[in-house]
Amino acid sequence: MATVILVRHGRTTANASGVLAGRTPGVELDEVGLKQAATAGERIAAVPVAEIVTSPLERCRQTAQAIRKALPVKPPLRSEKGLSECDYGEWQGRTLKELAKEPLWKVVQTQPSAAVFPGGESMAAMQARVVAAVRRHDAAVTAEHGNEAVWVAVSHGDLIKAVLADALGMHLDLFQRLHVEPASVSVIRYGEDRPFVLATNTNAGDLGWVATKPVTKDAPVGGGA
Template sequence: MPTLILVRHGRSTANTAGVLAGRTPGVLLDATGRDQAQRTADRLAPVPLAAVVASPLERTRQTAQAILARQHATSPAVLVPEPGLLECDYGDWQNRPLAELAAEPLWKTVTAHPTQAVFPGGESLPDMQARAVAAVRAHDARIGEEHGGAAVWAAVSHGDIIKAVVADAYGMPFDNFQRVHADPASVTVISYTDAGPHVLCVNTTAGDLSWLAAAGSQGGSQDGAQVGGGKGH
């Protein structure tokens, strides 16, 4: 099966302002975020990507375009917008300061019991996870059919979306998904094998990723769990 690279967008103007941007239009990468996106693009440059899928919001598209610009394939991947990877619909919480939201009674539910969290005028966190996981798995299956099991592809999305997809891959109870971290422009790698998902790395912001090209050429992690830890890449 293919190998999935999850990338969070670089730091945004809303991140530096301490605002919960949600789906607010016009939120772009700040100068640091553009640098972060470029460094991630440099890390991924040695890895031929069969596809790049992204949330339609500006900050994710900026990050995805930086990644695409560093690809050297003779038939480069194109950017595919995916609504299933959109930021959570925070409803009435959108575009409000995080410090203000932390005083809301719902905040404790969001952080400690997300299975029960429904944003006023927005979606529930379990619904967010369900549509994000469905989108990722559908693209993974499509890419496997079109490009084969050796394909490596990237999905550029948002912090809570990536955390939710990782929680699903781990088989983690969703009430614990806030324990996962996804920093700006971080890289997380998952292989959806016949034996189940294998999380290869989470929240990396530096280091060589050329091993992913070799992993892809071998068709991903097809053999199930590596008892004893395996020999590594």
């Protein structure tokens, strides 16, 4: 199967002010976020990217466009609703400091599989949605470009954590142990028998190795060379 590079959008004005943006329209990258997105593009530039798929929200589209601009060969750029931010319902637009006082906050922190946002979606539904979207696109890229293909998915923090948790075989209730920073890069290769998590939450370093790492079916006993 192909390899997916998961990129969280760069920092936004909402991130900087401690507001849960959710699906609020018009939330864009701030100056720091634009630089972060450009850096992510520079890191990925050594990889022959088959396509870029992004959440339709502005902050992700800006990040995806910055990545595409840095690539020597411009791949198709597609929007995917399955990668869109969690629907936080009535929590959307409120400050994290205020939300931390809500009884649901503890559930989100300790038992996210039971968390349902008032007027929004559950975290379990969010995970099912994004995992299905990533696996569907990965299969499509593999079918069109082969097992050695690499593609980029630009999404949001909780969604990328949910995809990583699925690939690691972690219960959703453990996904808060993962950390995904703005414009960070994580890498998953979906194998025939299991996913291989090649990197998580990286913020620096050339990613050319992603394209040269051999595709294997089995995990090497002892860790390999």
